[in-house]
Amino acid sequence: MVDRVTRAQVFGLARCLCDTVGLVSSKLVEHNTLVANIATEIANALDLPSDRRHNVLLAGMMHDIGALSSNVRLTDLSFDVHQPLQAHAEVGYQLLTPIQPLSEAAVLVRYHHHCWGETTRSTPQGERLPADGHILHLADAVASQVDTELELSQQVRTICQRVRDGAGHLFAPEHVEAFVQLAQSRQFWDQNVVESATALARRSPPCPTTVIDRELSIALARVFSQIIDFRSNYTATHGVGVASTAEMLAQLAGFASQACADMRIAGYLHDLGKLAVPTGVLEKPSGLTDQEFKLMRSHAYLSYRILSTVRGFEQIATWAAYHHERLDGRGYPFGLRAREIPLGSRILSVADVYTALAEDRPYREGLPPGQAIHLLWEMVAGGALDSDIVGLLETAADDIEYVRIQSQRQAAAQFARLRALGALANKV
Numbered sequence: 001m002v003d004r005v006t007r008a009q010v011f012g013l014a015r016c017l018c019d020t021v022g023l024v025s026s027k028l029v030e031h032n033t034l035v036a037n038i039a040t041e042i043a044n045a046l047d048l049p050s051d052r053r054h055n056v057l058l059a060g061m062m063h064d065i066g067a068l069s070s071n072v073r074l075t076d077l078s079f080d081v082h083q084p085l086q087a088h089a090e091v092g093y094q095l096l097t098p099i100q101p102l103s104e105a106a107v108l109v110r111y112h113h114h115c116w117g118e119t120t121r122s123t124p125q126g127e128r129l130p131a132d133g134h135i136l137h138l139a140d141a142v143a144s145q146v147d148t149e150l151e152l153s154q155q156v157r158t159i160c161q162r163v164r165d166g167a168g169h170l171f172a173p174e175h176v177e178a179f180v181q182l183a184q185s186r187q188f189w190d191q192n193v194v195e196s197a198t199a200l201a202r203r204s205p206p207c208p209t210t211v212i213d214r215e216l217s218i219a220l221a222r223v224f225s226q227i228i229d230f231r232s233n234y235t236a237t238h239g240v241g242v243a244s245t246a247e248m249l250a251q252l253a254g255f256a257s258q259a260c261a262d263m264r265i266a267g268y269l270h271d272l273g274k275l276a277v278p279t280g281v282l283e284k285p286s287g288l289t290d291q292e293f294k295l296m297r298s299h300a301y302l303s304y305r306i307l308s309t310v311r312g313f314e315q316i317a318t319w320a321a322y323h324h325e326r327l328d329g330r331g332y333p334f335g336l337r338a339r340e341i342p343l344g345s346r347i348l349s350v351a352d353v354y355t356a357l358a359e360d361r362p363y364r365e366g367l368p369p370g371q372a373i374h375l376l377w378e379m380v381a382g383g384a385l386d387s388d389i390v391g392l393l394e395t396a397a398d399d400i401e402y403v404r405i406q407s408q409r410q411a412a413a414q415f416a417r418l419r420a421l422g423a424l425a426n427k428v
Contacts, residue, residue, distance in 0.1 A: 023275035036060030037192035039139035059108035066091030112136040117169040221268035237411040243267030246351035266319040273302025301333035319344035328383030
């Protein structure tokens with residue numbers, strides 16, 4: 001059950017999110033890592049209970065994750081006490097709060113741009129601002145002022161002075177005192193800034209197993225899907241459509257319930273590698289250059305490389321990574337032939353193509369089921385898709401289409417809410 005997931009496993013989930021974000025922006029990962037280190041050191045200095053320190057660590061690692069799904073330009077994430085970008089913090093909260101073990105950290109993410117002197121009227125529901133969110137606020141301010149290209153000793157005095165100037169209105173006085181004390185030590189800066197990635201890795205014990213409750217895995221995969229899809233208007237609900245279609249096809253193919261859940265996860269994650277593809281290439285409806293086409297095709301291998309490192313996800317990784325393989329051996333990334341392609345990957349291939357044809361895109365309306373299925377049979381004849389799977393889809397087309405539409409409508413509503421929050425961030 002979810003309540004038996006260990007802290008080390010939850011830390012592993014957060015690290016997985018951070019590593020995935022790195023496909024989009026190494027700068028954002030470096031900043032999140034630095035904030036996590038500084039915030040955790042302050043929490044340690046304040047001798048907070050272990051559960052609160054753990055949540056500060058998790059929140060620091062993920063505090064700007066909402067920037068990837070809210071149209072906020074990454075270059076706008078520098079700290080500015082007069083114009084805090086609170087909307088991307090709300091987006092981050094909305095993304096993380098459904099994952100139960102991360103829900104408390106999500107609250108800190110939500111309020112990490114609120115100043116210590118602000119009243120409860122500043123929060124959406126008028127609740128009291130979480131005290132540990134102010135630690136994150138201070139750590140974010142410090143991290144945003146650090147220039148890793150310059151000698152740190154030349155920056156410490158200026159950073160400490162600005163933090164002192166904010167004590168009592170921007171930052172909690174006790175947090176300022178704790179940070180200034182820490183900042184006097186060269187070891188503090190060397191360990192948490194110069195060697196920030198190493199320091200972060202030491203903060204949680206190694207997880208003895210990464211086999212995680214399937215309910216939690218599905219919730220996490222849904223977040224990944226949102227991060228992947230919400231980067232582009234062209235693919236805003238694609239992962240959800242593929243996941244629901246693939247799960248129904250797996251049920252029709254006689255998969256056990258556990259395998260059907262895995263198929264849903266594979267559907268959410270099948271395009272994970274596209275996080276490394278620039279949005280301009282993703283949104284180009286046609287006419288890709290040879291280099292752009294090669295870059296686009298690389299996403300399948302990147303998905304495999306990332307997912308295959310997660311113990312317990314071996315089957316999911318294979319299904320997801322092979323969804324562009326063809327029965328005739330002319331697919332990618334490995335050029336596998338019919339018997340080498342597992343049934344789960346064949347199902348995902350059909351679900352991916354059908355969803356892409358049936359869903360609306362900004363540059364065209366989706367095809368009706370009959371027309372989409374006709375094109376699928378043409379691909380069967382061309383040696384790309386499995387005829388048995390296309391046959392299953394055709395026999396249950398009405399039910400599959402209903403489920404796909406409902407799931408994508410729900411995802412579209414969430415997409416609209418997050419995009420609206422992101423638009424607010426750009427106007428602050």
